[in-house]
Amino acid sequence: MDKETPYNDGNSSKISNNDYHPYDETTCVKKTKSDDSGTIVLIIGIASIILSVSFSIFGLILGILAIVLGSKNKQNSRIGTAGWVLGIIATIISPIAIILYFIFF
Numbered sequence: 001m002d003k004e005t006p007y008n009d010g011n012s013s014k015i016s017n018n019d020y021h022p023y024d025e026t027t028c029v030k031k032t033k034s035d036d037s038g039t040i041v042l043i044i045g046i047a048s049i050i051l052s053v054s055f056s057i058f059g060l061i062l063g064i065l066a067i068v069l070g071s072k073n074k075q076n077s078r079i080g081t082a083g084w085v086l087g088i089i090a091t092i093i094s095p096i097a098i099i100l101y102f103i104f105f
Contacts, residue, residue, distance in 0.1 A: 038080035041070045045086025052090040056097040063090030 045066040052059025070084025
């Protein structure tokens with residue numbers, strides 16, 4: 001017990017249950033809102049890619065939504081940028097799929 005740890009300041013030889021802290025306050029990472037919104041944009045982007053082939057109008061709507069939300073968030077996170085790019089791809093694929101649908105069906 002010669003070393004100082006975050007749980008033992010070196011003054012006592014036994015750590016009591018009242019002094020136990022599972023995380024050091026300096027190492028806890030607080031999640032920010034931009035992390036959550038980047039994940040939401042990524043999920044919308046993935047859904048827009050999937051729906052752009054099967055239900056093109058919904059893929060187009062979600063693609064535009066991913067572009068709008070991702071443009072606000074792409075400076076903050078890579079995940080938001082990925083969702084933004086997927087939204088652009090879905091917005092390009094959806095009208096092509098709609099045109100092909102009317103040509104062949």
